[in-house]
Amino acid sequence: MNAGELFRRLKLFVRRDRMTRELEEEMRIHQELRAERVGPEAAHRRFGNTTSIQQQSRDAWGFRFLNDFADDAGFAARRVLKQRSVSIVIVAVMAVGIGATTAMFSAVDAALLRPLPFDRPEQLVMLPAQVGREKSKLYADQISFTEVAAMRDLFTQVAAYGVGGLNLASADHPIRLKVGTVTTEFFSVLGAQAARGRLFAPEEGKPGGANVAVLSDGLWKREFGSRSIAGLTITLNSRVFDVVGVMPPSFSFPEQSDVWIPMTVPLTSASFEPFRDYVAQTTIARLSGGVSTAAASTQLLARVQRTKVLRNAKDSTRNAQWVARVQEIGGLITPFRKVLARDRTTPLYVLLGATGLLLLIACANVTNLLLAQAAVRRREIAVRQVLGATRFRILRQLLTESILLSWCGALLGILVALGALQGLQAFMPPQLLGLSVVRIDWRVLSFSIALSVVSGIVFGLYPAFGSTRRDASESIKGGDGHGTTAERSGRLRQTLVAAEVALSVLLLVGAGIMLRSLEKMVTRDLGVSTTDVGTMELAFASKQKGPERFRILREVVERLDAMPEIQAAGISKTLPLATAGEMLVGIEVPGVTEERIRSSGIIMNEEFASSGFFQALQIRLVEGRLFNASEDVAPSKSAIINSTTAKLYWPDTSPLGRTFFMSGDTLIVIGVVADVVNHFDEGRVAQVFHPTGGTAFFTATIVARSNRSSNATVGQMMEAVRAVDPAQPVFNARMMEDVRDDSIAPRRASTRFLTIFAIIALSLSSVGVYAVVSYGLAQRYRELGIRSALGATGSNLMLLLSREMVWTASIGVAVGLAGAWAAARVLERLAYGVDVHDTMTFVLVPATLFAATLLATLVPARRVFRVNPSDVMRAD
Amino acid sequence: MSHLEIPSGTLDMLVLQMLNRNKQLHGFEIAEAIERVSADVFRVEEGSLYPALQRLLIKGYVSAEWGRTAENRRARYYTLLPAGKKQLAREVKSYEQASSAIARILQLRLAT
Numbered sequence: 001m002n003a004g005e006l007f008r009r010l011k012l013f014v015r016r017d018r019m020t021r022e023l024e025e026e027m028r029i030h031q032e033l034r035a036e037r038v039g040p041e042a043a044h045r046r047f048g049n050t051t052s053i054q055q056q057s058r059d060a061w062g063f064r065f066l067n068d069f070a071d072d073a074g075f076a077a078r079r080v081l082k083q084r085s086v087s088i089v090i091v092a093v094m095a096v097g098i099g100a101t102t103a104m105f106s107a108v109d110a111a112l113l114r115p116l117p118f119d120r121p122e123q124l125v126m127l128p129a130q131v132g133r134e135k136s137k138l139y140a141d142q143i144s145f146t147e148v149a150a151m152r153d154l155f156t157q158v159a160a161y162g163v164g165g166l167n168l169a170s171a172d173h174p175i176r177l178k179v180g181t182v183t184t185e186f187f188s189v190l191g192a193q194a195a196r197g198r199l200f201a202p203e204e205g206k207p208g209g210a211n212v213a214v215l216s217d218g219l220w221k222r223e224f225g226s227r228s229i230a231g232l233t234i235t236l237n238s239r240v241f242d243v244v245g246v247m248p249p250s251f252s253f254p255e256q257s258d259v260w261i262p263m264t265v266p267l268t269s270a271s272f273e274p275f276r277d278y279v280a281q282t283t284i285a286r287l288s289g290g291v292s293t294a295a296a297s298t299q300l301l302a303r304v305q306r307t308k309v310l311r312n313a314k315d316s317t318r319n320a321q322w323v324a325r326v327q328e329i330g331g332l333i334t335p336f337r338k339v340l341a342r343d344r345t346t347p348l349y350v351l352l353g354a355t356g357l358l359l360l361i362a363c364a365n366v367t368n369l370l371l372a373q374a375a376v377r378r379r380e381i382a383v384r385q386v387l388g389a390t391r392f393r394i395l396r397q398l399l400t401e402s403i404l405l406s407w408c409g410a411l412l413g414i415l416v417a418l419g420a421l422q423g424l425q426a427f428m429p430p431q432l433l434g435l436s437v438v439r440i441d442w443r444v445l446s447f448s449i450a451l452s453v454v455s456g457i458v459f460g461l462y463p464a465f466g467s468t469r470r471d472a473s474e475s476i477k478g479g480d481g482h483g484t485t486a487e488r489s490g491r492l493r494q495t496l497v498a499a500e501v502a503l504s505v506l507l508l509v510g511a512g513i514m515l516r517s518l519e520k521m522v523t524r525d526l527g528v529s530t531t532d533v534g535t536m537e538l539a540f541a542s543k544q545k546g547p548e549r550f551r552i553l554r555e556v557v558e559r560l561d562a563m564p565e566i567q568a569a570g571i572s573k574t575l576p577l578a579t580a581g582e583m584l585v586g587i588e589v590p591g592v593t594e595e596r597i598r599s600s601g602i603i604m605n606e607e608f609a610s611s612g613f614f615q616a617l618q619i620r621l622v623e624g625r626l627f628n629a630s631e632d633v634a635p636s637k638s639a640i641i642n643s644t645t646a647k648l649y650w651p652d653t654s655p656l657g658r659t660f661f662m663s664g665d666t667l668i669v670i671g672v673v674a675d676v677v678n679h680f681d682e683g684r685v686a687q688v689f690h691p692t693g694g695t696a697f698f699t700a701t702i703v704a705r706s707n708r709s710s711n712a713t714v715g716q717m718m719e720a721v722r723a724v725d726p727a728q729p730v731f732n733a734r735m736m737e738d739v740r741d742d743s744i745a746p747r748r749a750s751t752r753f754l755t756i757f758a759i760i761a762l763s764l765s766s767v768g769v770y771a772v773v774s775y776g777l778a779q780r781y782r783e784l785g786i787r788s789a790l791g792a793t794g795s796n797l798m799l800l801l802s803r804e805m806v807w808t809a810s811i812g813v814a815v816g817l818a819g820a821w822a823a824a825r826v827l828e829r830l831a832y833g834v835d836v837h838d839t840m841t842f843v844l845v846p847a848t849l850f851a852a853t854l855l856a857t858l859v860p861a862r863r864v865f866r867v868n869p870s871d872v873m874r875a876d
Numbered sequence: 877m878s879h880l881e882i883p884s885g886t887l888d889m890l891v892l893q894m895l896n897r898n899k900q901l902h903g904f905e906i907a908e909a910i911e912r913v914s915a916d917v918f919r920v921e922e923g924s925l926y927p928a929l930q931r932l933l934i935k936g937y938v939s940a941e942w943g944r945t946a947e948n949r950r951a952r953y954y955t956l957l958p959a960g961k962k963q964l965a966r967e968v969k970s971y972e973q974a975s976s977a978i979a980r981i982l983q984l985r986l987a988t
Contacts, residue, residue, distance in 0.1 A: 004936050012934070022942075026903055026952045027926060033904045034922075053923045060930035 012061050023057055068396075076401040083373070087405060089767060090369050094409025096760055097362030098452055099416025104355040105447070106421060108348055119191020120286075124336035125293055127300065129283040131160050131183070133267045143304050143332075145183075145265060145283060151303065154296045155285040159186035160263060162281045163255045165539060166236040167729040168223070176539060176731045177219070177236070180257035183265060189286050190253070197229050197245030200262050207264045213241035217249040219258040234259065254282075284336055297331035304332075346829045347750045353826070354507055354757045361503045361761050363455060364496045365768045370402065371493055372775035403453065410452035490779075493772050494804065498812035500768050501853065504761040505816025505845055506823065511758035512841035513827050513834060514751040520833035521744055527676035528576050529618040530740045532706050534713035535575055536733035538721065539699045546696045552725055553692075553700055554633065557612060559720040560704045566716070569704040570612025571692050576678050577743045578701075578732070587688065588661040589649045602648060604686040605678070606662075608695045609640075614673060616705040617736070622646075624656045624671030627691045635694030639667040645686040646672045662688065680743060680832065703736070750830065762852055769856035773805055777863060784864060794865040801861045802854075809853040813846045820845075879919035882910075887920075887928050889971065892964040895938060895956040902943075902951040903929065929954065937963050 012019055027050060035043035080087045118124060131145040149158040161182040168175045184205035187194075195217065204212050213234050220226060232243040241261060287296055301323070310316050326332055384394055538556075540549045553571050560569035585606045586597075611627040613619075622643055631638050639660075646655045655669045667690075678685060706713040714733045721730050777784070784797055792800075824836040882890065894909045895901060901909065906929075907920040932938045937960030943953045956964075 005934060008934050008936060022952070023926070023930075025950070027922070029902075029949065029951055030904045030907075030922060049923075053926060056923070056927045057930045060927050060934060 009061060016058075016061070019061075020054070020058065023054060027053065069400075072397050072400040073404070075397060076404045079401055080404060086369060086373060086771075089771075090366055090405050091408045091412060093362045093365050093369075093764060093767070094406060094452060094455070095412035095416050096764075097359045097366075098410055098413030099420060100355050100757070100760075101359050101451070102413065102417035102447070103420035104352055106417070108352050109443075121337060122335075123287045123289075124189070124284055125287055125296070125333045126282060126284050126336050126339045127333050129158075129160070130281060131263060131265050131267055131283075143300075147304070147307065148283070148285070148300070149185075149265075151300070152288075154288060154291055154299055156288050157185045157189045158283065158285040159183045159189040160265075160281050160283045161186055161254055162263065163257065165731075166259075167539060169235040169238065169727075175223075176729050177258040178256060179236070180254055180260040181263040182260050183263045186260075189284055192247065192251050192253075194245035195248040197243070199245055200260075204262045205264055207266065207268045209262065209264060211239060211241045212244045212262065214245045214247060214260040215243055216247050216252050216258050216260075218252070220246045236261070282339075293333050293335060294331065297333040300332050301326065347746070350510070350826060350830065351750065351753055351757075354510060354754055357503045357507055358757050358761055358764075361500050361507075361764050364500045364503075365764050365771075366455065368493050368496045368500075368768050369771050371496075372771055399457065402457065406452040406455055410449050413452070490776070493775075494808045497765075497768050497772055497805070498808045498815070500761075500765045501809050501812025501849060502816035502819065504758075504765040505813055505849060506820050507754070507758040507761040508845045508848065509817075509820035509824065509841055510827060511751070511754040512845055513824070513831050513836060513838055514747075514754050516834045516838055516841060517830065517832040518744070518747060518751045521680055521747060524677065524680075524833070526576065526740070527619060527674050528736070529705075530736040532709045532713070533616055533736035534704050534706065534717050534733070535578075535701060535736055535739060536714065536717050536721075536730050537575075537699055537701050538728060538730055540697065549697050549700075550633075550692075550695075552721075552728060553697065553702070555724045556702060556717075556720045557610070559723060560702075560717065561612070563716060563720075565706045565708050565713075567705045567707050568612050568615035569702065570610045570614065570616045572609040572613045572701050572703070573607060573695075573697065573699075574678075575701045575703070575739060576617070576676050577680075578739050585662070585688070587649075589658075590660075592649050597648065600648060602644060602684050602686050603682075604645070604688065606688045606690065608690045608692055608697075610692040613703060614640075616703040617676075618705070619676060620674040622672040622674055623654060624669070626671055626673075631691040631693050633693045636691055637665065637667050638670045638691055640671040640673055640689040641669055642673050642675050642685075642687040642689075644675055644684045645688060648686055680747075747830075747832070762849070765849070766852045766856040769805060769809070769853050770860055773801060773857050774860040776804075777801060777860060789870075797864040798858070798861045801864060802857045805853065805857045809850065809857075813849055816849075817842065817846060880917050882918050882920065882924070886971065887924055888932060889964065889967040890918075891925075891928055891932065892937060892956060892960055892967070895954055896961065896964055900943075900953040900955050902945070902953050904951075906954070932960065935963075936960075 031043050127143070127148065129143040129145045129148045145158070145160055148155065159182060161180055164179050164181060165176050166179045168177050184200040184202050187199045194214065199214060200212065203209050213236070215224070215234070224232065229243045229246060234241050234243055236259070287293065305323070308319065310319055381394055385391070538553070557569045557571060560566045585604055587604065610632045611629070614621070614626050626640065627638060630636070641655060649655065649660070650658060655672060657669065659666050659668050673689070675684065676687065702717065704713060704717055714735060718730055718733055721728050787797060821837065821842070827836050890910055891906055894906050898909070903925060907922070907925055910918055910920050929938070933940060937957055938954045939957055940952050940954045942950060945951050
């Protein structure tokens with residue numbers, strides 16, 4: 001084909017409508033001229049099938065395929081628009097199914113499936129080694145980092161890291177930065193390179209090494225305006241660090257660190273600074289080629305046991321217990337990815353399961369609607385067949401229609417997914433935030449599109465095959481036909497509805513349990529008042545010594561106390577509901593054995609608090625008294641315990657005045673307070689409160705109760721700090737309600753999603769029921785008319801129509817309930833304070849579904865009252 | 877009288893030839909001309925004529941434009957283009973070669 005020909009063909013294609021008309025006219029003229037010779041009938045006969053000649057002529061134009069496709073598409077579009085409501089429903093259902101699947105899949109992919117953006121991540125493992133402190137020995141159940149780092153046959157590189165906070169000195173406002181404290185091999189273990197400059201050198205990892213820092217890309221741009229790093233320094237907690245490198249924008253591990261400084265081995269008090277009371281370290285390593293996790297684990301355990309120094313019987317027992325625990329959890333070494341995703345996998349999998357269910361329901365719904373449509377169009381298809389359309393052509397047209405709908409559904413679905421992704425960010429494990437951005441990647445996109453095309457084909461094909469196989473003339477003759485095909489199709493639709501109902505039950509039960517859990521969480525008695533209390537945290541630089549720090553805290557509290565709106569203000573080390581991890585402690589009480597304590601399963605932690613703390617948070621005093629003014633400022637032997645502690649150690653008598661040993665001191669109980677919830681996921685915790693007098697604070701929390709409910713409290717608190725020391729950084733300044741809300745937030749997000757899914761499922765099922773009943777009515781019009789003529793009343797007919805549907809729904813609900821009962825255990829970890837076989841949920845859900853199904857059945861069934869028997873008789 | 881089918885592949889050639897001999901013809905005239913000149917041996921089926929004409933149009937061998945007949949009727953007139961003339965020569969040549977080959981096989985003599 002040369003250029004001229006192509007040009008001519010294109011011209012023809014563009015003008016094809018006009019060309020077609022001209023061709024028609026030309027042939028008509030020809031026929032007229034012929035008629036003048038041989039008469040009209042002969043001419044007509046001689047000419048032949050005008051339509052097919054025209055088709056053949058147009059074939060010469062060579063755009064047959066495109067032409068037909070354009071025709072099909074146009075026809076499909078007109079058809080779809082004509083049946084607007086059904087089409088909209090089908091598209092919406094598909095959009096929801098595809099959108100939800102895409103979004104969920106993207107989230108799970110980012111959190112769990114996508115390879116970590118580290119070099120060869122499958123070789124990365126975590127092990128419980130500790131970098132020890134200078135001049136202090138490790139306990140019998142701790143493994144030395146140095147020892148592990150020397151095992152070059154097992155691990156090519158070993159590194160430890162921790163996340164802490166340091167203050168960046170800044171002209172107008174001190175900022176607290178997230179600091180990654182890392183040993184020198186950290187970056188190479190992960191295979192990360194600096195974008196500018198260099199990373200840490202081995203000498204910098206030794207105690208007394210140079211103060212160097214590596215900046216994150218974000219910090220470098222924000223605070224340093226991307227300037228050259230030559231000679232650049234950064235001042236953290238009043239210490240000056242030389243900036244030696246900047247990381248690329250994609251790297252912010254761990255936990256969105258702003259800057260990295262070296263962790264010396266062993267730890268010095270200088271490298272201790274970013275942390276509060278203890279260094280929460282994680283040790284990671286890269287396995288040597290060919291070494292499996294299991295092998296390394298066994299080897300490591302054996303070697304550690306060999307070199308361990310057991311000084312006495314107590315050490316031996318502790319060691320034995322530790323070994324037992326290690327065997328229990330499956331070894332010393334864990335693949336790194338598992339560690340990172342640990343807390344979030346359950347909710348993600350649950351939501352993934354829920355999405356799968358929703359998708360199934362959506363598919364069932366779409367199939368149902370298309371089947372119902374096909375049943376109604378049988379006659380139209382038969383007529384077309386008689387007019388000469390080949391079966392292939394009809395199939396192609398029906399297919400085009402389904403594909404058109406699927407594409408609209410897919411497009412809309414992608415929009416839905418984009419929207420849902422915003423909400424899903426809440427699910428990313430915090431350590432992966434910034435690393436794995438939840439976004440729609442091309443794999444998921446193609447999966448969705450493929451899904452929509454396949455569903456379009458499959459659901460378009462089934463009814464199409466059914467329709468065209470039938471004898472065309474029979475369809476035109478007969479009314480609705482009670483042939484076997486109609487029955488089979490009807491049964492299939494009923495089965496689909498039952499399936500939808502069952503799946504909806506599953507989703508509704510899941511959502512119900514989550515909602516109840518959330519309710520329990522929100523209404524739980526926390527032991528503290530969360531209204532009208534402002535909180536904030538202060539962090540100190542190492543050059544501020546203990547007395548200095550204490551002075552600042554006391555002065556801030558005094559200033560707050562002086563304000564008329566502030567009812568009470570106090571100091572503590574940590575805040576209930578805001579604590580991340582805690583040190584577990586133990587006390588010794590004469591007469592109480594360790595066995596008894598351990599078997600109770602109750603853990604203990606310690607807190608430091610001033611008298612104002614209890615008053616500000618309105619922690620109830622059960623017995624005795626709170627700390628007094630002198631205990632607030634000077635060291636003393638007083639201690640306050642909570643009710644759990646009292647019942648655990650002194651079950652039969654009052655603990656007031658009793659003494660106990662803790663960390664080498666003898667303390668005396670002066671008061672008992674009500675239990676306070678520090679963590680939603682904790683069980684009962686025994687707490688011991690020390691007075692603030694004589695306490696060394698790394699960081700501290702200040703709380704203040706205001707008699708006015710407003711956010712101004714937080715502002716006032718920050719003002720007070722600024723008045724005492726303008727350079728003192730303050731962070732996490734927020735109302736206690738926000739603290740509580742933040743701790744509930746992830747649960748709330750999961751629950752919200754599940755609830756949305758459940759509502760959508762319910763709507764879809766109802767739509768399915770409605771559609772089936774509607775079409776059933778249309779199909780059985782004749783039959784109903786006859787019955788009506790024979791004397792059936794409107795209600796009789798309604799009953800007839802509804803009976804089948806109610807029966808189907810019941811089966812669906814029963815199957816769904818059974819399934820939900822069995823599967824409820826999946827939610828055990830997420831259910832809070834609620835039994836997974838919660839009675840209220842298992843009663844309300846079937847009730848709701850029945851109500852919805854009944855409604856969806858009765859609304860269309862009411863149209864039965866409009867069946868006019870004489871119309872039906874006449875129509876035949 | 878029974879007519880012979882126009883041998884396949886030769887209709888295009890015959891149409892071009894008719895247009896070669898006459899400046900402009902419309903569809904009906906082309907059909908009539910072929911029938912007349914072939915002494916009614918061939919009858920042109922409309923079913924094949926129009927697809928053929930469209931083919932020739934696309935290939936650029938003929939051009940068409942609407943005009944008026946003697947009786948003042950609208951009709952579409954076809955004209956042979958230079959490219960069409962060349963194509964005619966080509967097709968005639970290959971037709972001659974083919975028919976002399978056939979003639980040799982059948983030991984006939986082709987009247988020129």
